[in-house]
Amino acid sequence: MKIAFTINGQAQSVDIADGNTPLLWVVRDILHLKGTKYGCGKAACGACTLHVDGEAIRSCSYAVKFAAGKDVTTIEGLGTRENPHPVQQAWMEYVVPQCGYCQPGFIMATAALLEKNPNPTDEDIDNNIVNVCRCATYVRMRKAIHRAAELKQSTSPTTNQ
Amino acid sequence: MSEQQGKRKVSRRKFLVRGGLGTIGLLTLGTYVFRNPLRRMGFAAAETLIPPYSGTGTEINLWFEITEANKVILHSPKVEMGQGTFTSLAQIVADELDVDMEQVEVKAAATETGIVDGMSTGGSLSIASLWMPLREMAATLREMIKTEAAAKLQRNVADLNTSAGMVSGGGQSLSYAEVAAGVQEWNVPDTPPLRPTKDYKFIGRPIKRVDLAPKVFGDPIFGMDAEMPDMLHACIIRPEHVGAKFKSADTRKAESMPGVVKVVQLDDWVGVIAESISQALAAKRTIKVEWDIPKQWTEADIRELLQVGKGNKMITQKVGQALEAEAEDVVSMEFTSPIGAHAQIEPNGAVALVKDGRATVILSTQVIGVTQRQVSEALDLPLEKVNIIPTYLGGGFGRRLNTSHAIQAAQMSRAVGRPVKYFFTRKEEFQNDTFRPPTHHIMRGKLTAAGRLEGLEHHYASGDVAINSVIVPQALHSILGTDIGAMRGANLYYDKVPNHRAVQWHTTLPFATSWWRSLGLLANIFAVESFVDEMAIRAGKDPVQFRLDHISEEGFGPRIRAVIAKAGERYRDGVVRGRAMGFAASIDGGSPAAHVVEVSIEDEEIKVHKVLCVFDCGVAVNPDQVRAQCEGSIVMGMSGAMHEKMTLKDGQLYPTIYGPYDMALMRNTPKEVEVVLIEGADTPFPVGEPPMGPIGAAVGNAVRRLTGKRLTELPLR
Numbered sequence: 001m002k003i004a005f006t007i008n009g010q011a012q013s014v015d016i017a018d019g020n021t022p023l024l025w026v027v028r029d030i031l032h033l034k035g036t037k038y039g040c041g042k043a044a045c046g047a048c049t050l051h052v053d054g055e056a057i058r059s060c061s062y063a064v065k066f067a068a069g070k071d072v073t074t075i076e077g078l079g080t081r082e083n084p085h086p087v088q089q090a091w092m093e094y095v096v097p098q099c100g101y102c103q104p105g106f107i108m109a110t111a112a113l114l115e116k117n118p119n120p121t122d123e124d125i126d127n128n129i130v131n132v133c134r135c136a137t138y139v140r141m142r143k144a145i146h147r148a149a150e151l152k153q154s155t156s157p158t159t160n161q
Numbered sequence: 162m163s164e165q166q167g168k169r170k171v172s173r174r175k176f177l178v179r180g181g182l183g184t185i186g187l188l189t190l191g192t193y194v195f196r197n198p199l200r201r202m203g204f205a206a207a208e209t210l211i212p213p214y215s216g217t218g219t220e221i222n223l224w225f226e227i228t229e230a231n232k233v234i235l236h237s238p239k240v241e242m243g244q245g246t247f248t249s250l251a252q253i254v255a256d257e258l259d260v261d262m263e264q265v266e267v268k269a270a271a272t273e274t275g276i277v278d279g280m281s282t283g284g285s286l287s288i289a290s291l292w293m294p295l296r297e298m299a300a301t302l303r304e305m306i307k308t309e310a311a312a313k314l315q316r317n318v319a320d321l322n323t324s325a326g327m328v329s330g331g332g333q334s335l336s337y338a339e340v341a342a343g344v345q346e347w348n349v350p351d352t353p354p355l356r357p358t359k360d361y362k363f364i365g366r367p368i369k370r371v372d373l374a375p376k377v378f379g380d381p382i383f384g385m386d387a388e389m390p391d392m393l394h395a396c397i398i399r400p401e402h403v404g405a406k407f408k409s410a411d412t413r414k415a416e417s418m419p420g421v422v423k424v425v426q427l428d429d430w431v432g433v434i435a436e437s438i439s440q441a442l443a444a445k446r447t448i449k450v451e452w453d454i455p456k457q458w459t460e461a462d463i464r465e466l467l468q469v470g471k472g473n474k475m476i477t478q479k480v481g482q483a484l485e486a487e488a489e490d491v492v493s494m495e496f497t498s499p500i501g502a503h504a505q506i507e508p509n510g511a512v513a514l515v516k517d518g519r520a521t522v523i524l525s526t527q528v529i530g531v532t533q534r535q536v537s538e539a540l541d542l543p544l545e546k547v548n549i550i551p552t553y554l555g556g557g558f559g560r561r562l563n564t565s566h567a568i569q570a571a572q573m574s575r576a577v578g579r580p581v582k583y584f585f586t587r588k589e590e591f592q593n594d595t596f597r598p599p600t601h602h603i604m605r606g607k608l609t610a611a612g613r614l615e616g617l618e619h620h621y622a623s624g625d626v627a628i629n630s631v632i633v634p635q636a637l638h639s640i641l642g643t644d645i646g647a648m649r650g651a652n653l654y655y656d657k658v659p660n661h662r663a664v665q666w667h668t669t670l671p672f673a674t675s676w677w678r679s680l681g682l683l684a685n686i687f688a689v690e691s692f693v694d695e696m697a698i699r700a701g702k703d704p705v706q707f708r709l710d711h712i713s714e715e716g717f718g719p720r721i722r723a724v725i726a727k728a729g730e731r732y733r734d735g736v737v738r739g740r741a742m743g744f745a746a747s748i749d750g751g752s753p754a755a756h757v758v759e760v761s762i763e764d765e766e767i768k769v770h771k772v773l774c775v776f777d778c779g780v781a782v783n784p785d786q787v788r789a790q791c792e793g794s795i796v797m798g799m800s801g802a803m804h805e806k807m808t809l810k811d812g813q814l815y816p817t818i819y820g821p822y823d824m825a826l827m828r829n830t831p832k833e834v835e836v837v838l839i840e841g842a843d844t845p846f847p848v849g850e851p852p853m854g855p856i857g858a859a860v861g862n863a864v865r866r867l868t869g870k871r872l873t874e875l876p877l878r
Contacts, residue, residue: 021439034386035379039506040587044819075379099243100376101507101555126828136796138830
């Protein structure tokens with residue numbers, strides 16, 4: 001079956017035998033975007049987090065057929081080195097990553113959180129950022145999330161587009 | 162290691178140089194070699210991953226390349242698994258070679274470059290071990306460039322200066338690339354004196370990680386991200402039961418499943434190779450395997466096997482007399498720790514191509530040389546025909562010391578003549594891990610009337626850590642008779658206790674156990690420092706002073722005392738507004754750490770609000786990354802000490818997924834982790850593991866002061 005969706009602003013159509021194939025493998029192995037990671041395959045760790053219509057989705061457990069007609073954003077489409085997303089900016093300011101493998105998932109989860117809750121409290125962060133980081137970079141992550149909220153608010157909507 | 166011990170100059174004959182295709186390879190041993198710029202991973206054609214090979218992996222050592230763009234590439238014998246080593250290595254090169262940070266690029270060396278570490282990336286030793294040789298090589302290279310530039314500019318070497326990758330003098334200047342261009346044979350000077358640490362511009366400064374942007378923008382840098390053209394995807398079937406042996410498999414259905422290219426049955430495993438990973442996994446589910454399961458292991462079986470008094474006994478420390486275990490004035494307490502999983506987020510796996518008598522394997526590994534040897538032996542290929550290309554690791558923690566999956570990926574590739582990518586599912590990771598072994602400890606102590614320790618003993622039982630490991634020669638164990646991994650943190654540093662000893666009881670368990678970040682340290686220090694704290698309470702002494710009273714000024718004593726005293730300034734006894742503090746200290750690999758934690762109990766859950774860590778790793782090449790390692794080590798240690806636990810049920814290890822395998826998340830992380838660094842030595846000491854030592858005991862000690870209850874079991878509940 002052919003499934004059409006938008007990914008990182010570009011129209012994309014994939015031809016796939018099984019529409020229940022997890023979106024994760026379509027993104028990684030067919031579209032060759034490797035920033036979205038496999039961690040557990042059961043939506044338990046969050047390494048595969050990306051956005052579908054702005055919602056944070058654990059793509060290892062999200063059938064590609066559900067993405068039809070929707071807007072998918074991966075870490076590759078969130079920001080660039082020239083124009084980083086505020087979350088990426090904050091992550092670099094606080095030097096958050098260690099091994100780095102889980103970080104795209106955390107960054108995507110945080111970016112989605114800030115869209116809904118521009119100024120999260122520590123408790124909001126505890127309740128919403130529930131991915132797993134084995135290097136345990138949580139200490140800096142919390143600081144970076146607060147900083148990202150600050151950066152995002154200081155960016156006016158017009159220049160954000 | 163002191164500066165003096167490390168004084169072994171790079172010999173002149175070790176630097177042989179040859180230019181080729183815009184790069185200069187600086188070889189530290191062997192013959193001339195003509196070398197293309199190495200292209201390591203990603204979408205490059207498989208052929209470019211196999212540059213023409215000359216000589217054997219042990220003869221040719223490519224450390225540096227200078228590119229036409231005047232960049233210096235360091236081929237690192239150590240891999241980057243999050244510990245920040247690449248950044249520190251770049252700082253070291255920049256300072257002795259006189260280039261800017263932006264001009265240094267660090268790559269993990271493939272086996273074909275020959276500088277692959279014979280042991281592993283582990284033990285928190287990367288910077289400590291490369292501190293001297295890398296500075297010497299960089300300084301020697303700088304002199305080589307100056308000598309060559311002097312010839313080109315017709316000046317004296319003494320009149321030339323180097324800075325930011327340029328050599329200048331008498332109003333003229335050349336870039337390093339210009340100096341190197343066209344040089345066929347270099348004049349190798351003696352290694353010049355190294356600069357005093359205080360003169361360094363980059364070493365000792367909180368430079369941002371060199372891998373920061375790739376990790377924030379999602380670049381394909383990990384083993385799991387590697388691809389080769391025309392690549393297939395595979396999975397294999399692993400046993401769920403402990404001790405299960407493969408008998409037979411019915412693969413008929415799988416062979417006709419969509420996308421399946423081949424089902425491979427080798428000695429004791431079955432692999433499914435398909436066009437996509439989803440197809441491979443779907444086919445795998447149809448395969449029925451018969452296993453021979455000799456025994457349904459239970460938790461009680463393991464506890465029965467593994468206890469003080471059983472297995473191989475070895476006294477690992479002995480001063481003075483043994484305590485009389487049954488005497489009335491001898492205090493005795495038992496402690497335990499559970500089986501721990503690595504749970505690194507990037508699963509184990511590999512991308513392999515075996516074709517035309519060569520093997521190329523791209524993977525996350527901590528033991529590049531061992532992986533090469535194992536693939537070579539399993540596939541019966543000469544060592545030099547096997548190129549192992551290490552990537553960035555999505556976590557190491559000791560899990561990637563065992564890379565049998567590299568063999569399996571290579572065997573599957575050979576079976577289909579195409580590149581194959583293979584990795585573990587998460588359930589396979591949890592059930593086929595090389596676990597942190599469970600431990601059992603008996604602590605004994607005796608106080609004098611004046612409240613001083615007269616005797617202190619640590620009896621500890623552990624499964625394999627270093628014994629049966631691929632990186633420690635078995636001969637060494639025969640000589641030592643001790644598992645040196647299980648011993649980490651077991652011996653007591655309270656050297657003023659007149660009678661003290663540590664006794665190891667080692668047992669090999671029915672499932673694989675091995676290295677887990679800090680090895681025996683987390684559990685051993687939990688037992689030792691909980692008990693010492695208990696003895697301080699019984700002696701009616703301040704826990705900080707009590708510790709200091711029992712540590713001499715000999716050996717590492719002054720450095721341990723310094724961290725304890727510094728952290729101790731912030732320690733207060735008693736319960737304030739429902740919170741209490743806990744104190745603990747340890748020394749590991751020459752790096753002492755002392756922690757003060759502040760805890761409360763909320764909804765019957767231990768909550769750690771704050772951790773102060775005072776840490777001395779000697780020279781902190783990158784203080785910001787030393788802090789990052791302390792933070793990570795502490796929170797991972799909290800996870801290990803307060804949350805994690807694998808159990809045996811019906812012969813299988815559980816749980817098999819994150820969540821049920823409870824780990825510290827954001828909400829469990831203290832809001833404040835403060836790291837204070839003391840530079841108590843003039844060389845770097847280990848960083849990644851030592852700060853984990855005291856955390857379990859520090860939390861337990863705080864709970865004791867808060868509730869009066871001594872916790873003796875990990876995870877702390």
